[in-house]
Amino acid sequence: MLSHTSLYILDIALMGMGIYALIAKRHIIKKIIGVVIIEYAINLFLILIGYRAEGVAVAPIQDAEIGATELAAKAVDPLPQALVLTSIVIGLGTLALMAALAIKLYEKYKTFDMSEINRLRG
Amino acid sequence: MxxxxxxxxxxxxxxxxxxxxxxxxxxxxxxxxxxxxxxxxxxxxxxxxxxxxxxxxxxxxxxxxxxxxxxxxxxxAIERKFDSFAIITGLLFLGFFIMAAVWAFGDMTPFGEPLMRVSRRYLSGTAAETGAVNAVAGVILDYRAYDTLGEAMVLFASILGALVILRNRGKKPVVK
Structure with a gap:
């Protein structure tokens, strides 16, 4: 039952929770929470792709015991880690932007309810 | 594990x-x-x-x-009104998405055996070529430094956007 593909499927299910919150919820902050959960799931998926399953995972850092050739034979993939590091920090920036928009919408309409806010004329 | x-x-x-x-x-x-x-x-x-x-x-x-x-x-809290259209659309889209994802997993490399064509070179050469012991630091600051530069620009732009949105000084008051 615990196969390797089931990890991928659980991660996609976590992303699906975010998509559901983004579509079906009416509270703006719930929609922002959905976007945050989608970000977490995608970052985790990219790291899961770069994992190597031979025993315990070896971080891509050299020290006195692990030399360069042994690192290339054993360590996990460093490339998705570097790009996900970028992606996490950008996620913080977009979260700040979304929160600022939500605060401004609250100042104008005095509510967080999306079905109240859709009077967008004028 | x-x-x-x-x-x-x-x-x-x-x-x-x-x-x-x-x-x-x-x-x-x-x-x-x-x-x-x-x-x-x-x-x-x-x-x-x-x-x-x-x-x-x-x-x-x-x-x-x-x-x-x-x-x-x-x-x-927003009082609950049962919005059946949104919930059905959300669950339907979720089902299609998970089905497409499972279908796409058949073409990927299996879990635990990544396809490391360029990464092996990064791992074996990072100490000699960049001087960094940590391969991740070697990748973000040397091999792919332009990506990091772009990341800094995106972060700067988003924080600038948040500041512009939240600013109150210098705006005309809203006439109702």
Whole structure:
């Protein structure tokens, strides 16, 4: 039952929770929470792709015991880690932007309810 | 190790369900924090300590931002009106998405055997070519430094956008 593909499927299910919150919820902050959960799931998926399953995972850092050739034979993939590091920090920036928009919408309409806010004329 | 990953992922899914379905916004935000720390633990066990540290810091900052944006302003729950169209559309789209994802997993390399064409060269040459012992630092600051430059620009632009949106000084008062 615990196969390797089931990890991928659980991660996609976590992303699906975010998509559901983004579509079906009416509270703006719930929609922002959905976007945050989608970000977490995608970052985790990219790291899961770069994992190597031979025993315990070896971080891509050299020290006195692990030399360069042994690192290339054993360590996990460093490339998705570097790009996900970028992606996490950008996620913080977009979260700040979304929160600022939500605060401004609250100042104008005095509510967080999306079905109240859709009077967008004028 | 595989069982641990499954337990952590179930924990995160339950945390996200709590975050989406609860009525109190403070508990929703804190449940998102629990999901984030679960992601951080998972990164640590997957052999990515740099990302785990960054995730913890970003998680704390985003909790502060979300609490400032929600609970500090308004903690009222929106009364539940059963919106069947949105729920059915959401679940339908979710089902299609998961089916397409499972179909696409057949073309990927299996879990635990990554396709490391360029990464092997990065791993074996990072100490000699860049002087960095940590291969992740070698990749983000030397091999792919332009990506990091672009990241800094995106971060700058988004923070600038948030500041412009939140600014009150110098605006005309709204005439009603």
């Amino acid at each position: 595989l069982i641990l990953f499954h337990i952590l992922l179930f924990f995160m899914i339950i945390g996200s369900i709590v975050a989406i379905e609860t009525k109190n916004m403070l508990s929703a935000v804190i449940a998102v924090g629990a999901v984030g720390f679960g992601v951080s633990l998972m990164f640590l066990f997957l052999g990515a300590p740099d990302i785990a540290i960054t995730q913890v810091i970003v998680e704390v900052l985003s909790l502060v931002i979300l609490i400032r944006a929600t609970v500090y302003i308004d903690n009222r």
